[in-house]
Amino acid sequence: MSLPAGPRRGVVLTDALRLSWLRLIRSENVGPATFRELINRFGSADAALAxxxxxxxRGGRWIGICTESAAEEELARATKLGARFVCLGEPDYPLHLRPIDYPPPVLAIMGSAACLQRPTLAIVGARNASLSGIKLTRMFAVGVGEAGYVIISGLARGIDAAAHEAALPTGTVGVFAGGLDRPYPKENRPLMRKIVDGDGALVSEMPFGWTPRAVDFPRRNRLVAGLSLGLLVVEAAQRSGSLISARLAGELGRVVLAVPGSPLDPRAAGTNRLIRDGAVLACQPADVIEALAPLTGAARNRDDGDMLFDEADEERLQDEPSDDERARIIEALGPVPAALEDLVAHTGASPAAIQLVLLELDLAGRLERHLGGLVSVLL
Incomplete structure (x- = not known):
């Protein structure tokens, strides 16, 4: 059985525009949220870079801007490796990633981008998986894959690798924590080649040449969750990256499912707790397919628009805060997360003026963004 892919709407960027987008997202302190704020305010990547x-x-420091030559070099490295960059709003941008808060504006993809338009399930779990956990993972990956779903995972040892291997015939996507030219762990390189050679893909939002660090894996986990309609945890200890993935999936509105295990096995402690806290109990592939069925239809019918920006917001550009307003806004911020509407009420400044000051602090590395649009300053 094969479920139909979602609509492939959008606009293909020119080479020059793609280069500008890559320069902007590779510039220091520019993440997905800052990228969106800059484009919304200035209308184009070139204007934002300037x-x-x-x-x-104004935020308090100078930062490094990705040069045109550096971006061109990364584009050349991607081409040499057989990868390409897909930007938010283009037809090949992953269907389920588009509507999340602050999706990565640029993704490097190697393999079949078409599989990222199909219904998807993430399967994650322990690196030190048990034989039973590996067997269950294969059962779920095969059963759900044969029902038309692409399996997403993070290419780690254990559960991740088992899910990818079992889903090779039906389609699987591996998500990197580093650049696509920095595979991790190295022993999974043959598996990565099988994924690309089949009906699958490798994906990363990180630059080519980027070696993954511990702090990069939660970002990778958010991408795994965002690419999927639901996330299934097979084995996980009480403190594990898989539980971080489950939390991120819940925050993104994904269905969180878990396979129960023996109370005597510490690798089942996390999954059992997820079930206790409201995750969907999954004992067989049919449980997963039933839980995802309503979301599958909604995703196919969703229209997210082309999500590209052409003109600057003139009203925002003209709404510059005065020195006194800027001082009041910065003074009102602290280590406790605050909402934009509370800052407006407290300072009397306009939302556009406050957003500009937040953008300045963000680019200077002094702002932290939280779930729900809350912000705080780093002391």
Whole structure:
């Protein structure tokens, strides 16, 4: 059985525009949220790149901007490896990633981008998986894959690798914590080649040449969850990356499912707790398919628009805060997360003026963004 892919709407970027987008997202302190704020305010990546030095200086420091030559070099490395960059709003951008809060504006993809338009399930779990956990993972990956779903995972040892291997005939996507030219762990390189050679893909939002660090894996886990309609945890200890993935999936509105295990096995402690806290109990592939069925239809019918920006927001550009307003806004911020509407009420400044100050602080590395649009300053 094969479920139909979702609509492939959007606009294909020119080479020049793609280069500008890559320069912007590779510039220092520019993440997905900051990228969106810059494009919303200035209307294009080129205009945003020109404005960054002054904005960051107002926030308190100078930052590095990705040069045109550096971006061109990364594009060349991607081409040499057989990868390409897909930008938010383009037809090949992953269907289920588009509507999340602050999706990565640029993704490096190697393999079949078409599989990222199909219904998807993430399967994650322990690296030190038991034989039973490996067997269960294969059962779920095969059963759900044969029902038309692409299996997403993080290419780690144990459960991740078992899920990818079992889903090779039906389609699987591996998500990197580093650049696509920095595979981790190295022993999974043959598996990665099988994924690309089949009906699958490898995906990363990180730059080519980027070696993954411990802090990069939660970001990878968010991408795994965002690419999927639901996330199934097979084995997980009480403190594990798989539980972080489950939390992120819940925050993104994904269905969280878990396979129960023996109370005597510490690798089942996390999954049993997830079930106790409301995760869907999954004992067989049919349980997963039933839980995802309503979301599958909704995803196919969703229209997210082309999500590209062409013109600057003139009202925002003209709404510059005065020195007194800027001082009041910065003084109102602290280590406790605050909402934009509370800052407006407290300072009397306009939302556009406050957003500009937040952008300046963000580019200077002094702002932290939280779930729900809350912000705080780093002391």
């Amino acid at each position: 404005a960054i030095p002054e904005l960051a200086a």
